[in-house]
Amino acid sequence: MVRRILRGLILAILLASSSAWSTTQGPKVVPPQPGWSQLTQEQRRILAPLADSWGNMENYRRQKWLDIAKRYPRLKPEEQARMQRRMQEWHAMPPEDRVRVRQQYQEFKRLPPEKRDEVKAKWETYKQLPEEEKLRLKQKSEAKSGPSDRNIRANP
Amino acid sequence: MNDQQLITTLRQHLDEGLADLPDRVQDRLAMARQKALQQRRESRRQGWLLGHGLLRPALATAILVAALGLTDSYLQGQNEISDMAAVDSDLLIDDLPPKAFSDPGFRAWLEESSEG
Numbered sequence: 001m002v003r004r005i006l007r008g009l010i011l012a013i014l015l016a017s018s019s020a021w022s023t024t025q026g027p028k029v030v031p032p033q034p035g036w037s038q039l040t041q042e043q044r045r046i047l048a049p050l051a052d053s054w055g056n057m058e059n060y061r062r063q064k065w066l067d068i069a070k071r072y073p074r075l076k077p078e079e080q081a082r083m084q085r086r087m088q089e090w091h092a093m094p095p096e097d098r099v100r101v102r103q104q105y106q107e108f109k110r111l112p113p114e115k116r117d118e119v120k121a122k123w124e125t126y127k128q129l130p131e132e133e134k135l136r137l138k139q140k141s142e143a144k145s146g147p148s149d150r151n152i153r154a155n156p
Numbered sequence: 157m158n159d160q161q162l163i164t165t166l167r168q169h170l171d172e173g174l175a176d177l178p179d180r181v182q183d184r185l186a187m188a189r190q191k192a193l194q195q196r197r198e199s200r201r202q203g204w205l206l207g208h209g210l211l212r213p214a215l216a217t218a219i220l221v222a223a224l225g226l227t228d229s230y231l232q233g234q235n236e237i238s239d240m241a242a243v244d245s246d247l248l249i250d251d252l253p254p255k256a257f258s259d260p261g262f263r264a265w266l267e268e269s270s271e272g
Contacts, residue, residue: 027233029226060237067241068248079249086248093258101257102240105247108257119266123256126265134261137268141260 026060033062046072049087061091 036044036054044051046069054062072080090098108116126134174182247254256262 027229027236029230029233030237060233064237064241064244067238068245071241071245075249083245083248086253090244090248090254093254097258101254102243102247104257105250105254106243108252109246120251122266122269123252123262126262129265137261137264138259141264144264145260 026058030059030063033059033066039066043069046084047087049084050091053088053091 036051039047043066047054047065050057050065057065068083072083075083093101108119111119129137177185
């Protein structure tokens with residue numbers, strides 16, 4: 001009996017690990033999500049910038065966007081407009097970049113308010129810098145961190 | 157006389173003799189028949205469950221552990237998606253756009269300006 005149970009455990013571990021190896025990105029077990037035409041009119045209106053990409057989107061990302069669409073009505077009109085403007089760009093970003101941005105954003109949110117304002121002001125100034133200066137800074141950053149910095153574990 | 161005729165004749169003799177048997181014998185025969193039928197029913201049921209391997213302990217354990225693993229992965233995935241949605245919706249409405257966090261030049265410039 002004990003041997004049989006052990007055999008069962010080994011079988012279960014093999015089953016579980018084979019499903020873990022089958023995918024390297026995003027949560028493993030996600031129920032199927034609706035196609036674009038199955039969304040409500042309201043969901044389609046909110047997620048309109050993603051209409052073309054929806055068909056090729058993984059289930060976990062569809063579920064994430066549907067979750068975001070649920071929060072959308074509670075936002076102020078200017079926040080809603082800003083979110084829709086950024087949706088496509090955010091969706092098109094490589095997964096490893098999104099992971100890094102999320103991590104840095106969460107660190108940024110932990111800063112005291114005056115530090116956050118300082119970073120925001122600096123971003124505004126940085127945007128005005130000449131392109132060659134931006135390129136110099138970019139090269140400096142890449143030389144310092146090396147290409148390995150971009151190879152953070154692939155995840156959503 | 158062929159086999160079928162022999163069986164029919166024997167059965168007729170037995171049936172005729174049945175009425176003459178004492179009640180005690182008839183009761184015992186009825187009980188034996190019931191017992192035989194019951195045993196046949198039980199062996200059929202076991203055959204269906206064990207014979208088809210549905211309740212073999214090893215397989216049952218495997219299914220249970222796999223189901224628990226699946227449930228755990230599912231719940232973990234749901235939490236992960238919900239956390240991701242919360243961060244993304246904040247990020248998408250913040251004064252600072254996502255590209256500020258992905259721009260290596262901006263990072264270098266922040267470092268330079270804080271050093272200076």
